[in-house]
Amino acid sequence: MRVRFAPSPTGALHIGGARTALYNWLLARQSGGAFVLRIEDTDRERSTPENVEQIYDALRWLELEWDEGPFSQAQRRPRHEEEIQRLQAEGHAYLDEGAVRLRVPDEGATTVQDVIRGEVVFEHAAIDDFVIARSDGSPLYNLAVAVDDRDMGITHVVRGADHLSNTPRQLLILRALGAEPPVYAHLPLLHGTDGKKLSKRHGAASVQELREAGYLPEAVCNYIALLGWGYDESTEFFTTEELVERFSLERVSKSPAVFDEQKLRWMNGHYLRRLEPGELRDRLEALLGRPIPEAAVAVAQEKMQTLTDFWRLAAFLVEPQPLDERAWEKVMTDGAPDRLRRAREAIASAEPFEPETLETALRSVVDELGVKPRDVYQPVRVAISGTTVSPGIFESVAALGREEALARIDRALDRAGA
RNA sequence: GGGGGCGUGGUCUAGUGGUUAGGACGCCGGCCUUUCAAGCCGGAGGACACGGGUUCGAUCCCCGUCGCCCCUACCA
Numbered sequence: 001m002r003v004r005f006a007p008s009p010t011g012a013l014h015i016g017g018a019r020t021a022l023y024n025w026l027l028a029r030q031s032g033g034a035f036v037l038r039i040e041d042t043d044r045e046r047s048t049p050e051n052v053e054q055i056y057d058a059l060r061w062l063e064l065e066w067d068e069g070p071f072s073q074a075q076r077r078p079r080h081e082e083e084i085q086r087l088q089a090e091g092h093a094y095l096d097e098g099a100v101r102l103r104v105p106d107e108g109a110t111t112v113q114d115v116i117r118g119e120v121v122f123e124h125a126a127i128d129d130f131v132i133a134r135s136d137g138s139p140l141y142n143l144a145v146a147v148d149d150r151d152m153g154i155t156h157v158v159r160g161a162d163h164l165s166n167t168p169r170q171l172l173i174l175r176a177l178g179a180e181p182p183v184y185a186h187l188p189l190l191h192g193t194d195g196k197k198l199s200k201r202h203g204a205a206s207v208q209e210l211r212e213a214g215y216l217p218e219a220v221c222n223y224i225a226l227l228g229w230g231y232d233e234s235t236e237f238f239t240t241e242e243l244v245e246r247f248s249l250e251r252v253s254k255s256p257a258v259f260d261e262q263k264l265r266w267m268n269g270h271y272l273r274r275l276e277p278g279e280l281r282d283r284l285e286a287l288l289g290r291p292i293p294e295a296a297v298a299v300a301q302e303k304m305q306t307l308t309d310f311w312r313l314a315a316f317l318v319e320p321q322p323l324d325e326r327a328w329e330k331v332m333t334d335g336a337p338d339r340l341r342r343a344r345e346a347i348a349s350a351e352p353f354e355p356e357t358l359e360t361a362l363r364s365v366v367d368e369l370g371v372k373p374r375d376v377y378q379p380v381r382v383a384i385s386g387t388t389v390s391p392g393i394f395e396s397v398a399a400l401g402r403e404e405a406l407a408r409i410d411r412a413l414d415r416a417g418a
Numbered sequence: 419g420g421g422g423g424c425g426u427g428g429u430c431u432a433g434u435g436g437u438u439a440g441g442a443c444g445c446c447g448g449c450c451u452u453u454c455a456a457g458c459c460g461g462a463g464g465a466c467a468c469g470g471g472u473u474c475g476a477u478c479c480c481c482g483u484c485g486c487c488c489c490u491a492c493c494a
Contacts, residue, residue, distance in 0.1 A: 007494095160488090374452050391453095391455085
């Protein structure tokens with residue numbers, strides 16, 4: 001199979017485009033064929049180098065490497081003009097007020113054989129003689145696509161369903177050109193929560209936004225693969241290899257899907273928890289642009305759903321955070337300073353300085369004082385994290401190190417006037 | 419207006435001429451427990467868009483209606 005991904009560079013690549021690219025890439029890998037990248041940049045107003053770079057950037061991040069290209073459709077203009085001339089010379093197209101129109105038969109119909117939708121029939125009566133070249137001679141979309149797909153030997157055109165209605169036009173051009181049409185597969189559109197086709201205007205999630213929000217590329221691929229495709233009745237997680245092996249156009253659904261970030265978060269959390277702490281730290285450092293202690297990473301890992309959650313969860317392990325006054329008021333009640341002082345002694349003498357020994361030491365304080373565990377743990381938590389909510393207290397104290405933990409507790413004791 | 423596509427809980431989906439219509443996210447509750455998550459367990463939530471057929475029987479087959487979306491540009 002020779003497939004292609006042919007985005008028009010209108011800005012950041014959104015998840016609809018990413019899914020189209022993924023499906024094409026999967027088919028190429030599965031069949032041992034080629035994945036061709038072609039930039040549909042004939043509309044020069046929208047096609048800025050920055051926009052084109054964003055597409056490369058998104059594909060690279062998702063690790064959907066292309067085998068051929070990137071080709072610029074605009075640069076192929078001589079070829080398009082050549083074919084426009086030929087169509088005119090052979091009577092398939094004609095000049096109309098300077099523009100060139102394709103002659104569409106009045107009778108009959110053109111049938112699209114779509115792998116996903118079956119036969120779709122378009123009566124010619126409903127298709128006007130459409131323009132294939134502007135009066136300034138520049139080729140238009142349908143012409144350029146048909147010529148490029150043919151020239152590039154594309155065997156399967158897999159794209160969004162928004163192109164289904166354009167397909168008979170491309171088929172008509174191909175036929176006039178005397179070319180064999182490719183196999184078509186029109187994917188269900190991705191809609192925004194408002195039910196409309198996803199686009200920049202709808203604030204559609206772009207690939208770069210997802211990256212900045214702390215999603216992992218493998219989780220994003222897994223999630224978007226499921227938007228319009230299902231393997232069986234219950235499997236949700238697929239490695240890239242499994243996707244390559246199991247994906248098939250026949251199982252792609254026909255109805256539009258809505259992007260659900262909640263589910264992506266859930267899935268991303270699974271991927272995050274599966275990472276080795278060292279690997280997770282590398283990714284965090286790459287995203288946050290600063291060194292992160294691995295001990296802090298390990299502590300936060302079990303609660304994170306996105307990489308950016310790390311900061312919310314474990315910033316206090318990297319550097320002291322502002323004290324939450326309400327947390328302080330809530331926890332530092334009568335007797336709390338005293339319990340905190342006892343906890344300090346236990347922490348000071350725990351040996352070795354590990355979660356297990358800290359747990360033993362702090363539990364014995366709880367037992368000796370005859371109070372509830374939270375009466376001891378929450379003051380410690382507020383002292384070291386500044387809030388009432390944090391990862392496991394023993395892990396957190398261990399990750400902080402004895403010296404820093406004690407320093408923070410002393411500061412809290414000072415504040416309490418104890 | 420014309421043409422085309424689509425229609426299974428809020429969302430993503432599985433599924434078949436006879437099933438208690440399956441799974442997942444989310445939601446609710448419980449367990450765990452030092453907080454919040456995670457994890458585990460349980461629960462609520464669907465007349466399979468609607469109306470006609472065909473059939474002993476339709477979510478599934480046929481027709482119609484409605485709804486939504488796409489195309490209908492000298493945009494892509």
